Amino acid sequence: MFLLSNKRINYLLLTLLILILQINFPSIIFFDNYKINLNLILVYFTFLALINGSYKLILYAFLYGLIQDMVITIDQLGLLSFITSLTVFLLLSIRNYDTLWSLKMKYSSIFLIYLFHFLFYYFILYNDFFIIIFLISFFQAFFSFAIFFLMATFFIKINNNV
Amino acid sequence: MDFFRKFNFNKNISSLILTSFLSIIIFFSNESSSSEKIKGFVIDIYSVLSKPKVLYQDILSIKVENEFLSKKNVQLSLLNSKLINYQIENKRLRDMLEFKNESFKHLSLLPAKVVNSNLSPSIESVIINVGSKDGIINNLSVIDYNGYLVGKIIDVGKKNSKVQLISDNNYSVSIKVGENISIGQFKPTYGNLGVLEGIIKTSSISTDDIVYTSGISAIYPSDISVAKIINNNKNKNKLFQDVAVKILTNVNHLYYVFVIQ
Numbered sequence: 001m002f003l004l005s006n007k008r009i010n011y012l013l014l015t016l017l018i019l020i021l022q023i024n025f026p027s028i029i030f031f032d033n034y035k036i037n038l039n040l041i042l043v044y045f046t047f048l049a050l051i052n053g054s055y056k057l058i059l060y061a062f063l064y065g066l067i068q069d070m071v072i073t074i075d076q077l078g079l080l081s082f083i084t085s086l087t088v089f090l091l092l093s094i095r096n097y098d099t100l101w102s103l104k105m106k107y108s109s110i111f112l113i114y115l116f117h118f119l120f121y122y123f124i125l126y127n128d129f130f131i132i133i134f135l136i137s138f139f140q141a142f143f144s145f146a147i148f149f150l151m152a153t154f155f156i157k158i159n160n161n162v
Numbered sequence: 163m164d165f166f167r168k169f170n171f172n173k174n175i176s177s178l179i180l181t182s183f184l185s186i187i188i189f190f191s192n193e194s195s196s197s198e199k200i201k202g203f204v205i206d207i208y209s210v211l212s213k214p215k216v217l218y219q220d221i222l223s224i225k226v227e228n229e230f231l232s233k234k235n236v237q238l239s240l241l242n243s244k245l246i247n248y249q250i251e252n253k254r255l256r257d258m259l260e261f262k263n264e265s266f267k268h269l270s271l272l273p274a275k276v277v278n279s280n281l282s283p284s285i286e287s288v289i290i291n292v293g294s295k296d297g298i299i300n301n302l303s304v305i306d307y308n309g310y311l312v313g314k315i316i317d318v319g320k321k322n323s324k325v326q327l328i329s330d331n332n333y334s335v336s337i338k339v340g341e342n343i344s345i346g347q348f349k350p351t352y353g354n355l356g357v358l359e360g361i362i363k364t365s366s367i368s369t370d371d372i373v374y375t376s377g378i379s380a381i382y383p384s385d386i387s388v389a390k391i392i393n394n395n396k397n398k399n400k401l402f403q404d405v406a407v408k409i410l411t412n413v414n415h416l417y418y419v420f421v422i423q
Contacts, residue, residue: 023208024215035414055173062181066188070204074286074316074326077197078189085181092174125286127331128352 015060018044028143034136039144042087042117046110046148049091050158061088072125079124087117103158110148114141202319205289209277209322216277216291223417234307271305271420272296277322286330287313288416293321303375303382303422310411311335311388312419314381323421328388329354329413337388338376339405340367345376346402348388350409356389358405363396365403373407383422 018040027035041064048057065081073080090113094106101109118137126133152158191197274290292298304312304325313333317324326333329350337348337358344365350356358373371391377384389407396403 020211020214023212024218026215055177058174058177058181062184067204067208069188070201071208071289071324072287074330075192075332076189077192077201078185078187081188082182082185085178085185089174089178127329127350132353 015044019064034132036136036140036143038147039140040147042114042144043148043151045088046091047151047156049088050094050106051156053092053095055092057088057092058085061085076124080121083117083120083124087113090116106158107145107149111141111145114144117141118144198317201317201324202293205317205322205324206293206319209289209291209319212277216275219417227417270423272298272423274304274323274419274421276416276419287316287327288325288413289322290325290419290421291322292421293319293323295320297423298323298421301381303386304419305386305422306411306416306419308411309387311375311382311386312411312413312416315421325419327413328356328409328411335382335388336376336378337373338384339371339373339391340365342366345378346405348373348407354409354413355392356407356409358389358391358407359402361394361403361405363401363403367391367394367403367405369393372410 022037022040025038025040027037029035045057045061045064048054062081062085065084066078068080068084069077091110094101094109097106115137118140119134122133122137122140126136188197272292274292277289277291290304298315298318300315300318302315304314306312311328313325313327313330315323316326328335331350334347334349336345338345339358339361342365344361344367346358346360348356348358361367369391372387373389373391375382375384375386375388387410389409391405392408393406394403
């Protein structure tokens with residue numbers, strides 16, 4: 001029981017640390033004033049989904065999305081929370097294919113989920129041409145995936161059960 | 163028992179359905195007073211968490227800002243002397259025309275720092291570090307240091323507020339433009355572009371004309387610069403002109419703004 005609560009406290013502290021890092025991390029100017037930022041929280045959720053795989057992650061993702069909704073959006077309160085929980089649901093679904101998919105297949109799925117997430121995300125946040133939204137989403141997904149890939153390669157090994 | 167086994171098996175799907183349902187409820191209770199209070203509270207907490215970023219941005223930008231402000235100071239001094247001359251000239255002309263003295267209310271400006279929203283880069287809103295403690299209420303207009311319209315206050319926390327930016331696609335403002343002061347409506351379209359609606363064909367407007375707030379609405383004082391005309395067409399089949407404009411303020415580089423009280 002003591003160990004369990006210790007683990008929870010560690011998770012809570014780590015989440016808070018990543019949230020503070022996410023908020024305070026500088027944005028990268030992409031082109032013509034368009035900015036992208038490294039989505040550390042999404043990468044963190046990906047690791048938790050692949051390692052832990054608890055359904056509770058969907059609820060935590062919902063809460064994080066709700067915070068984003070309240071800070072960023074104007075009239076679309078609830079949309080970012082929906083997208084974030086949907087994205088985490090999709091990430092959790094990868095575990096269903098743990099013994100079927102190779103590591104490459106899992107990585108491809110993660111990248112596509114990221115791309116889907118950011119496309120949906122920027123359609124809500126930006127009122128711009130589709131090509132611009134697509135480019136921003138693509139590079140945002142690419143950078144987020146790059147962080148995930150580096151972390152997965154050097155620090156937290158993802159199981160390849162095939 | 164079977165139900166519970168199925169429920170356990172589909173925990174992920176159940177959680178997704180639950181969160182989707184909650185999202186829909188939240189989506190439709192956007193305007194409720196409790197939601198406004200929670201938003202204000204979250205904005206206050208967010209700005210506390212983002213203090214390190216504000217601090218290092220201040221340190222990084224202080225030299226550039228100082229140079230810019232020095233230049234601006236010189237420009238404003240020159241402009242001020244010019245305006246003093248204009249004032250004298252204006253007074254003389256008014257006296258000549260026997261104008262009655264009008265009571266002119268000076269606008270009160272409250273400076274505020276933008277707490278950059280790094281949860282995601284957004285062109286919908288920014289958070290500023292003044293709130294209800296500073297006398298901020300909803301629907302106050304916000305301008306940048308050039309005097310260009312930035313947006314209006316939509317959510318107020320104790321120490322922080324959220325500003326709906328001029329580039330948000332739900333935004334619109336009543337404007338005036340041209341020599342014969344045509345009244346219309348500004349609406350943003352893509353990026354930093356927008357359109358003017360309701361500009362009649364007879365009004366003489368041209369490229370590079372500045373669009374100002376009309377002062378008709380209760381929210382915005384008149385004569386705040388909003389946008390610059392980049393293109394206008396008179397279509398025979400339409401009642402009004404098609405006017406494309408470029409937003410003057412740079413919504414992606416807002417560091418300091420002023421709230422008009």
